[in-house]
Amino acid sequence: MTSITGKTKLFATLGYPVGHVLTPQKMNALFAERHYDGVMVAVAATPGQDLARVVAAFRAMRNFGGAVVTVPHKTGIVTLCDHLSPRAANAGAVNVIRREADGSITGDLLDGVGFVTGLQNAGETLKDRRVLLAGAGGAALAIAFALAEAGVAHITVTNRSQDRLDALISRLKNSFPRLSVSANDLSEGHDIAINATSLGLRENDPLPIAPEHLRPPMLVAEVVMMPEQTGLLKAAGWAGCRTHSGRHMLTGQLSAIFDFLTAA
Ligand SMILES: NC(=O)c1ccc[n+]([C@@H]2O[C@H](COP(=O)([O-])OP(=O)(O)OC[C@H]3O[C@@H](n4cnc5c(N)ncnc54)[C@H](OP(=O)(O)O)[C@@H]3O)[C@@H](O)[C@H]2O)c1
Structure with missing residues (x-):
């Protein structure tokens, strides 16, 4: 323009x-x-x-x-x-x-499509992976659906409020009856941990996933874009995990957003 x-x-x-x-x-x-x-x-x-x-x-x-x-x-x-x-x-x-x-x-x-495209563009494989997903809001729902479509083996979901956690799990199970899904069981071995809460936007926010659950060779991914290095990504780096920042989710879906917005 x-x-x-x-x-x-x-x-x-x-x-x-x-x-x-x-x-x-x-x-x-x-x-x-x-x-x-x-x-x-x-x-x-x-x-x-x-x-x-x-x-x-x-x-x-x-x-x-x-x-x-x-x-x-x-x-x-x-x-x-x-x-x-x-x-x-x-x-x-x-x-x-x-x-x-x-x-x-x-x-x-398109959030979930963007998140999965961002991971794939960074060379990550999702098929048969075990995922820990923090959050049960709009972004978490979209990501959970896109992860299921991409063929992950298991999703563990955690969230502050129980009602939203239950609602997400029930929607996921209805749409993907064969997907393995659990709530709050952080002890399970996970390949990928994802923050899909809004925690991390503010400097003093608590971590969405406690540091003891961040173990290499886990990939730790963010939806929060600002700051780019959130508290979670810093903790993941200190723990020796690989990290994937929230900006990949936006770049992953920009093209899809353009196509959608200009299609009328
Ligand atoms: N990178 C990207 O392209 C992209 C795209 C979309 C969204 N995002 C980011 O994703 C984040 C979530 O967006 P959303 O649309 O899912 O928002 P949302 O629907 O309002 O959901 C917010 C989520 O964060 C949790 N949460 C908020 N404050 C919390 C706190 N103090 N302690 C514990 N949990 C807390 C909520 O838990 P409760 O259910 O208990 O309230 C809920 O799971 C935002 O930061 C947004 O900017 C990024």
């Missing part, structure tokens, strides 16, 4: 808060690289009524293309969509929405 004109299509990164998001910078660079006349800005909206008002405004904006949806809206926005992809419907979460020509809103879930 060389300049914003009346023909420029509008896109948003929708979350709360939004000061730390990197998606607008990355997507605007991709728009420029692909000579696409679009611009993305961050939109801050609190959950509940304000989120519903913002989505209603998106429907009414004829030059609005769509949005990347981030914390804390990935599950709250599901009921505000008119159409959902099968994976978004199965996971009960959405991380991209597109305004169709008739003003309706379509939601899809």
